[in-house]
Amino acid sequence: MDSPYAIEMLHITKRFPGIIANDDITLQLKRGEIHALLGENGAGKSTLMSVLFGLYQAEEGVIKKDGKEVQIKDPNDANALGIGMVHQHFKLVECFSVLDNIILGVEPTKHGFLQKKEAREKVMALSEKYGLHVDPDAIIEDITVGMQQRTEILKMLYRDNEILIFDEPTAVLTPQEIEELMQIMKNLAAEGKSILFISHKLAEIMAVADRCTVLRKGKYIGTVETKNTTVEQLSAMMVGRNVNFHVEKKPSTPGDVILEVENMTVASKVHKKDAVKDVSFKVRAGEIVCIAGIDGNGQTELVYGLSGLEPLKSGKILFKGQDITKASIRKRSTSGLSHIPEDRHKHGLVLDYPLEYNIILQRYFEPEFTTKAGFLKRKPIREYAERLIQEYDVRSGQGPITIARSMSGGNQQKAIIAREIDKAPDLLLAVQPTRGLDVGAIESVHKQLVAQRDAGKAVLLVSLELDEVMDVPDRILVMYEGEIVGELDPKKTTQEELGLYMAGAKRDEVKA
């Protein structure tokens, strides 16, 4: 135990076809510290952690535990070394109980039969000790995200792990749950556990971490003590320049009401309750309205209801004065509703189609692209695709005939945005349009949204990113547990106030 470091990753290099995900990265985790790993999406944080957890093998570099070199070939090796991880997407079996999930892989048995009683006692003791409240018999799919996360933490503690990795743990939590999590992390560190905290949220890192290692585009930038640094400095390290997060825009000039939602209720697919409850609001031409909220508070279902992907249980949608409550998806689309979907792989693209076919996905049936007899017009399709590729700077290997699957996430998103904006919609429904994009691409998407607004279109933005919520829209509607609990003016509110609404701690009677 002569090394002060619990884990050291020295000069790690990991290549994937086409890119170097980790290029000579060094990370040293001291015993009992909370160490943040900071970087943008695609900076290489997840890859580095996957290497540590044995999901990938690095081409170069060594990993040391307590000063001794170790080989980590799979998660078993990591477990054996006392390394545990709370993954960004929880690794929980949804139809199992909390207890079953915790013991999975290290089940106490007698003659092959499960001995759940002693397991339960140990879990209850741990839960008591660290303040991690769970019901061991609850089924995962029935409990809140926060409780699922506590299950994940208990999974690590149950295995007596000493090194705990938290991969973007706050993304799915309310500000209050985040507070709670940070306290738990501090407790754990105080008990001698070493914690790696992966995040791209500067404030959280400043609040909880002792030290911080920054990655950018797969490269190691540096390691700093948080008490000797500032948010600005970290931010500059992360993006490589001092970025102006602020979006330049003129004051809005709202016009006619384009979208009017009255008492909309949408059933949930995952639980028995309604996902959207009696929601009413309006969006006018020439304004950007943002639906803010923690992930999973009914935003997805609200969008499905608006776009026609899910039927309404009750309520009414008026679009340009027309009742479209029962209209088909196609009808809504052709009458001027564009939809940049939340999940571009699930809904936005036919991944095995070439780019040109994806670009006409919403318009392929129009006379411009299809003959009367039902044949595709290949030349106009090619020309239209080429024009959009040019105008929206969509980059791909072979232009219009590139298979969408082989394109980068950013360019896939650009293609979708090009398709939806070029349709000249009256209402643009943009759901997390910047998800997974780098800073430059985010700026350009924001500019396009503002340009749409300035051209007199209505824009409904759904976002989970606080910065985006504060900077882009003209009005904010906060959703909490399927209801709109507040309407805020981004110029007059603060992130703290917004957080209170998002957490359900504060609410107004809104009839926007």
Place this chain on the structure above:
Amino acid sequence: MLLLIQYTLIFSSVLLLVALGGCFSEHSGVINLGLEGIMVIGALGGALMMRMLPAGTSAIVIVLLTLLAAIVFGVVYSSLLAVASINFKADQTIVGTALNMLGTAAATVFVKAINTAANPNDHSATIIYVEPKKAFVKAIGSFEFNWFMVVAVIVLILAYVILYKTKFGLRLMACGEHPQAAASVGINVFKMRWAGVLISGALGGLGGICYILAGVSQWQFEYGVAGFGFLALAVMIFGQWKPLRIALAALLFGLFRALSNVYAGFDFLSALNIPGTVYNMMPYIVSLIVLALTSGKSRAPKAEGIPYDKGMR
């Protein structure tokens, strides 16, 4: 009436065995559409064993060796599905279908070869097992008791205990629901899926030999097992992948299958004057209706049919 009960029980036993086989495979995450072929091969193994055993072998030895042969054949054959769908990530539907066709073709070729070798004029694909069959049945009054009824009940109890009370069962189901989660806690998903498929092979093989011993004393291998493997899958879906519910579903389906064998014995049924083919169709029609009513809210293992890829997270 007794005859109806007898046939219901024996056909239910077949369906139960095979459906539980499917249940293990699907809980591990592999859809086993090849159960039909596995049944044929299992039946082939058992039938060959019965043919080979010398006359005068004691009943218990016949029963045990025949079951063992059927299990071994089923397991070996199901490894074709395992290697393709688990290690090579092949489309499970194609491979399952291929196994069904291959099962019948291979069994026919082998049995014909054996028959022709024994007697150059015999080109049939039939195996006769009048004598050894007697080892499996025991007349209790006019009721013909079959040992497979006991085997099925034992397998049912074992299946329930293994799935819900052991470490193995917990891990198996984790692999079918969320293989990435299972892998992250150090479970070898490939190994568990192999186990699931091989168990389904063993049970499918058992079901196969049980099926050909159910009514007749000889079997023509060109005919396969008449869609029983698929009926068993319908039973499994109707039973919502849970052993006890599968048992009830198997009884229901077994009843309809039994009717086609014994409808003539019921005065009121023969008075209806419905052609025999209608009774033959009954199990299939019933299963279609049942599937239509139950598939909507089915609770299939979430990751079934999706090849597990280590790189995917």
Place this chain on the structure above:
Amino acid sequence: MKKILKNDAVQSLIASLLCIILGLLIGYIVLLFINPEGAWDAILAVLKNFLKTANHSRRVKLLGATLVRTAPLLMCGLSVLFAYKVGLFNIGAAGQYVAGVCASLYAALAWHWGWLPCVLLAIVAAAALGAIVGVLKSFCNVNEVISGIMLNWIALYTTNMILMSQKQEASHYTLKLKESAPQAILPGAGLDKLLGYDKVTIAIPLAIIMAIIVYVVMNRTRFGYELRATGNNRNAAKYAGMAEKRNIILTLVIAGGLAGLGGAMLYLTDIEQWSVTQTSVPGMGFNGIAATFLGGLNPIGTIFSSFFIQHITDGGPNVDLSHYCAQISDLISSIIIYLCGFVLFLKTAINKGLAKSDEKQAQKEKKLAAEAKGGEK
């Protein structure tokens, strides 16, 4: 060389040929086990089929016989393929084919319809069967494989029941069209004379035309665009406003129609009669699955693969029956389907290998360029 290898069609062709070679090899090994002496001759007999005969006119006639059966096989293959492009596995093609047989024979024998209305009725009957699978799939979420299998058996028993009234006195076969309903026999249009075999009809060119139509519909039309989008990404298709449920049903209706047409194409030539006591579903529909996958999931490729499958199936009875049996060809076809399951893996492996070698080359070039630059300085 690399460029050729990257072509998807070339990869499919290589994969199919590999499947055939491996399938034959495994078949050969099985034969060796049964009887090592005649194994090679048996494989050759299977492969040669009509080529085995020395007599020229007889050879052409046997080619004709294979072609007569290739036409319905191609239709079943197209049926499976059409559905597969939409992400559906139409194992029900076997039953739809039977429905086609039933409708065409009954109309011909009982109602004395002409061949064209018989064919149309076959298509309608089979399409209706396909529609049931489609409706169950889109409205009740019933797995199309299981419902397809159930309907195969239902179709078989129903057909036996219906055709019972049209059977010959002395046997369990249906009446011969030539004697009872000559008006329903498909016209030969000169092809029969060309091949010297009266069972050769317009069914053969018609099947090829259907393959081309399927190709054009899939790749060149709005309908095909929608169907393939649905097959590749059901959610995206829904998002783009395509009527998913309607498309699923329509697909299975068309797939059913194709298989039903196949049934009429065979039985309206009078080459064989239906046995009303048969207790297994004819293999034509299942062989269609083999043809589809062996054909690289391409309608044009399926033309050739169905000929190959039928060719070896007809070659089966040519083996020395004192040692082997005709089903050896079924064995080989089913091994080939099994191997087709590995095609995706093979293609990924090829592409991975190509990508790696590309990268190596790129790195080499980079290095060379860097050295050249260094030299300049």
